[in-house]
Amino acid sequence: MGTEHAGPLPEEPPISRLVLWNIDFTLVDVARVTRAAYAEAFEKVTGQPLVYLAQTAGRTDSEIFFEFLARNDIDSEQAVDLLPAFTEALGTAFARRREEMVANGRALPGAQEALAAVARMADTVQSVVTGSIMSGAMAKLAAFGLDGYLDLAIGGFGSEHYPKASLIQFTRMRAEEAYGRSFPEASTVYITESVRDVEAACIGRAAPIAVVSGSATETQLRAAGARRVLPDLTDPRALVAAVEEVTSGAGRA
Structure with missing residues (x-):
């Protein structure tokens, strides 16, 4: 009997690089508008004014809401039931504040050029992983013309009520399903200014690149596990080099 020859082996899907961005204090600073939106949504849902704020860096909007309840002495037994209403009210509050974002906020220096530079990298997809709910995140990015560089359909948002590592x-x-190709852990990058986000990236198996644009220092970001630390986003070539390095064989731990 002749030897049977199997058909050609199926081709392995090509491997691509996935670059994920935090939004607040990494790409934009709309802190004043965000505080106003939180206050409006909180009072609408609870009937009480938001007097005491909470730490927001590296946290999701749902985590922040639960702390708002605790810090403002509001019975939190119904917190889970109140969360969907808060999320909806927060989205409405952000949607009404686009002009206010432009007037009282800003894209951080180099943000647009950095996104454009990553968009030009071969075999690279970029999106966001943010604590903001989806509608709030989209409003923040659109206010400064940054949304066009990102595939927001695959992004991770605070409205999903999962920790950032997840x-x-x-x-x-979602990226692998949408693009029909592999995005290995070693080819995934998370860019952020927050210590908590750097830690989340390590847990979520993405290489953290930190930017010193928030309250954390370079020393704190490196201690948390940042593979590279940039002073800001004003040098697109330095950012691209950092992304290439941490996703190359030589740059992997």
């Missing part, structure tokens, strides 16, 4: 993993899976 959002990173979910976003990677």
Whole structure:
């Protein structure tokens, strides 16, 4: 009997790089508008004014809402039931504040050029993993013309009510499904200014690149696990080099 020859082996899907961005204090600073939106949504849902704020860096909007309840002495037994109403009210509050974002906020220096530079990298997809709810995140990015560089359909948002480490993993899976190709852990990058986000990236198996544009220092960001630390986003070539390095064989731990 002749030897049977199997058909050609199926081709492995090509491997691509996935670059994920935090939004607040990494790409934009709309802190004043965000505080106003939180206050409006909180009072609408609870009937009480938002007097005491909470730390927001590296946290999701749902986490922030639960702390608002605790810090403002509001019975939190119904917190889970109140969360969907808060999320909806927060989205409405952000949608009404686009002009206010432009007037009282800003894209951080180099943000647009950095996104454009990553968009030009071969075999690279970029999206966001943010604590903001989806509608709020889209409003923040659109206010400064940054949304066109990102595939927001695959992004991870605070409205999903998962920690950021899980959002990173979910976003990677969504990218593979949407693009029909592999985005390995070693080819995934998370760019942020927050210590908590750097830690989340390490847990979520993405290489953290930190930017010193928030309250954390370079020393704190490196201690948290940042693979590279940039002073800001004003040097697109330095950013691209950092992304290439941490996703190359030589740059992997």
